[in-house]
Amino acid sequence: MDKERKILDKLNIDAMFLTDYFNKRYFTGFTGTTGQAIVFKDKKNFYSDFRYVEQATLQTKPNNYDFYQIGKDGQEIFYKHLVENKVKRLGYDDMSMTVAEFEMYKKLFVGIEFVPAGKEMLEARKIKDEKEIEKLRMAAKISDIAFRETIKIIKEGMTEKEIAAHLEYVQRLNGADDKSFETIVASGHRSSMPHGVASDKKIKKNEFIVMDFGCLYQGYASDITRTVFFGDNISEDEKNLYDMVYNAQSLGFSMVKEGVVGKDVDQAVRDYFDENGNMSKYFGHSLGHSFGLEVHEMPYCSKLGNEKLVANELMTIEPGLYIEGKYGVRIEDDLLITKDGYELLTQSKRELIMIKPN
Ligand SMILES: [Mn+2]
Secondary structure, three states: OOHHHHHHHHHOOEEEEEEHHHHHHHHHHOOHHHOEEEOOOOOEEEEEEEHHHHHHHHHHHHHOOEEOOOOOOOOHHHHHHHHHHHOEEEEEEEOOOOHHHHHHHHHHHHOOEEEEHOOOOOOOOOOHHHHHHHHHHHHHHHHHHHHHHHHOOOOOOHHHHHHHHHHHHHHHHHHOOOOOOEEEEEHHOOOOOOOEOOOOOEOOOOOEEEEOOOEEOOOOOOEEEEEEOOOOOHHHHHHHHHHHOOOOOOHHHHHOOOOEEEHHHHHHHHHHHEEEEEEEHHHHOOOOEOOOOOOOOOEEOOOOOOOOOOOOOOOEEEOEEOOOOOOOEEEEEEEEEEEEEEOOOOOOOOOEEEOOOO
């Protein structure tokens, strides 16, 4: 049974309306921006305008979608097809459809009941197939190359933005479609901000530089963080902080495998921080999240991560400690969950790298 049909059966709906960019891409294969799909019980339709006739046909045909060219009359054609196929209950993407769109469709699709299906669409995307995993491996590899090349060019007086630009440039040079989120480069006192997007701050001697970045490769994301020290005069406290985050990440790794509950991994890392000087109060975010077409996907290693991890799901493990007004450290890697452990997709060196100023 195909993935769409499973959702139809589960929700007891007659059809499913695909409008969200990522869900549409996942189920139909279409990578363009404009288009909708309706999945009926025995037929799958894809709709877009004249600009996408060739691309949409080429991309969605292998997934058994028939292409329909629409213009301004699009909504009327959807409704006509819904009526023709005797649709009473229509699943829609309540997680991403705007309120305005929802109101519009509800007014147009007279006599049809709207059933929220967004959660089921996202759940279908959790377990990745071999083709997706190959793309995720490649995305991780490209980010590793970017890290390796970028730490060679970091110099005193360079801005965080220059470092971010280099990370993104090297990713593009190596085949990335784009960055997967706003590149974070947070140095010195800014490193205590977990999401310190690259600023005009200049790199100074003897400070941490947190780099959190990733790319999209054929639509699939990577997400890696490394904290390096620029200089050779590291304090005992800074060294200890790095070691603690490093050990917490190793502990997280050691727990990841099919069957483990996400929140248990998150809690184990918090407990470890507390056993080592009550430090968990400096770890304000979750330990990990899955990723795929989007950089944050279900499931999660967080307080709310109640589900068991399953083989061929993905997970980041990203502990961090942030001492306000001083500095912070985060280390993040991308893991593919397997039956008895994990495959590490990002493979950049995890041990502290000290960059010599020159
Ligand atoms: Mn992340």
